Amino acid sequence: MKRRHFCGAAAAAAFAPLTSEAQGNSARIVVGFAAGGQGDVLARRLADLLRSTGYAETAIVENRPGAGGLVALQYVKAAPADGMTMLLGPASVMTILPHAFAKPLFDPFGDFSAAGAISDLDYVFTVHAGLPAATFAQYLELARKDPGVARYGTGGIGSGPHIVGYMLARATKTQIDHVPYRGGPAAFQDLMGAQIPATIGALNEAVVRNHKEGRLRALATSGRKRSVFLPDVPTFLELGYPDLVMTDMNGVWVPAKTPAAQTERLAGVVQELARDSAFLSKFSMESLPLNPEAFTRRLKSEYHAMRAHVKAIGFTAATP
Structure with a gap:
């Protein structure tokens, strides 16, 4: 895979946050991806x-949005530490991004405090309905013959x-090119x-609904077990790829x-949302009510x- 670089304008896009005095008693929930994804659903309910x-x-x-969530992360890092500016998003911004730079731009545990997890999530590999591939094996067969098929979009x-x-790509020994978008909704x-x-993106309500209606095909998920929302879709583990097990979490952070x-x-408010399994299930999310201590332990692991x-990917991220 070619070495890639993050956009050097990430830091410039993170404008200086408001002061505590200017904010008053107004909370700001910052989402690091374009509108329309899981983060928006959770952020609006949290608001x-x-x-x-x-x-x-x-x-x-x-x-x-920008730089895989880095723009929002840097913005919240610089915000007043009064609990009124918070980051809501996938844990991967804290567990993956720190390893992407030769010189770390932030410390996920020194610069931020976790306020709790909300939901667990799997990733799902999907293809458009016009592609003649009903299974992941059939997709691989097509991808090995046609470079135009051997592409996948992400956020x-x-x-x-x-x-x-x-x-x-490594597990299947297949050259499949990555096409990055400015957020999962744009790729979708x-x-x-x-x-x-x-x-490849978060398993969400739009994927589940369109899969059931035949407008796209979900071919595999990344969890250890099948998703309750896509019970007819096998995991990569079931398909014989034991290294392709990866899950994520949606959570909330504030400046350290x-x-x-x-x-x-x-x-306490985050946990109220996390325990609302009826609301979460409407959007194909599984409840994961982890308090700050439990969430931090899992994040560190x-x-x-x-x-x-991350290091095995082989790309370097230019320092913004």
């Missing part, structure tokens, strides 16, 4: 809960789906329009120096496990 529980008088959701370089795609839109033959009492207040996978 409702922040208001209804009295955590904040107002709460807004702000999308700051960005250095993302969890990108890692899965690289591992997939091109898949639905047959502009790209395949995608946020007072512990404020982080605990926020954690996955952080160390991902180091080897």
